[in-house]
Amino acid sequence: MPYTTAHVATARPSRYIKQLVSHMGNRVTAELAGDGRGTLTFGQGTCVLTPSRGRLDMIITAADAEGLATVRDVVTRHLLGFATQDELKVEWTEPAAGDCMDIVAPVASDYLLTHCTPADDVLQELVVRTREATGDASGMQVSHDEGALLTMLVRLVGARRAVEVGVFTGYSSICIARGLAEGGRLLACDVSDEWTAIAREYWERAGVADRIDLEIGPAIDTLRALPDEPSIDIAFIDADKVNYPAYYEEIVRRLRPGGLVVLDNVFLGGRVFDPAFQEEHHIEMRRLNDLIVRDERVESVMLPVRDGVTLARKR
8 A cells, every 4th residue: 555755865875775785685685776776675565765966765665554664664774774974864754555646746737738739629629528428537538738749759650550549539549640641540449339429520520530440349359350460650558457468469569660659547546656556457557567668579668647658669
């Protein structure tokens, strides 16, 4: 359930990290990365140590409050034991669950939305229509800044063939279709006739309906039916999270060199950071996040855009 952080003022953060990793390596799994970042993995939880300018940053995550307290107390005691020349002050934040994390602060969110190319009338009206028609489910719609990012990525890739897994009411479809090169097409996969009926209406209004092919049915079946050849330029995955690993695999094997797969919601509202969340979709998303960073077929970057966005480019 919890995580806690501490920012310890010191002119020697790297030195303390090396000491902790070296000293505790006989008792726990201790790793020191080339950039100076240390990781201590206990049976009860994990402590990550990062050197910053003028301070040592520490983050502890654990499956429960008891484990968090154990790791916190051990790390604090050893750190203070090494501080023979400094008077270190270690103050941990109150334990908090991952789903309480404010990933995008309201002030930052407003600033982001007002500093990218504005949405046109069609997209703005689609936001209102989606909210009225779907209620709380409207949160599944991508934000305007993320939609603008999708359009830009499609254009930067020079995409002619795009795939979208998860259409909802069609906002992201419009953003992708608008970025396609001349003659380009978008294969849009979804299971809902009800929500995609709204999408079809707004695709027409946006003038992109003629370049979108909608397939209703399990997306994994649609993807597996595609030719097993590297022909996809860009893909966007924003559907049921349990099947993300399967969607990713079917798409990557069909991406052309230089092609891009974009995965939304890789933070799951902060729950991926918190080991207390152990439902199937939490486990599968963590597994996929770990898989992508090790996947030699791609180069990847995870961005703190809204609920987390990963970009993976085929080598």
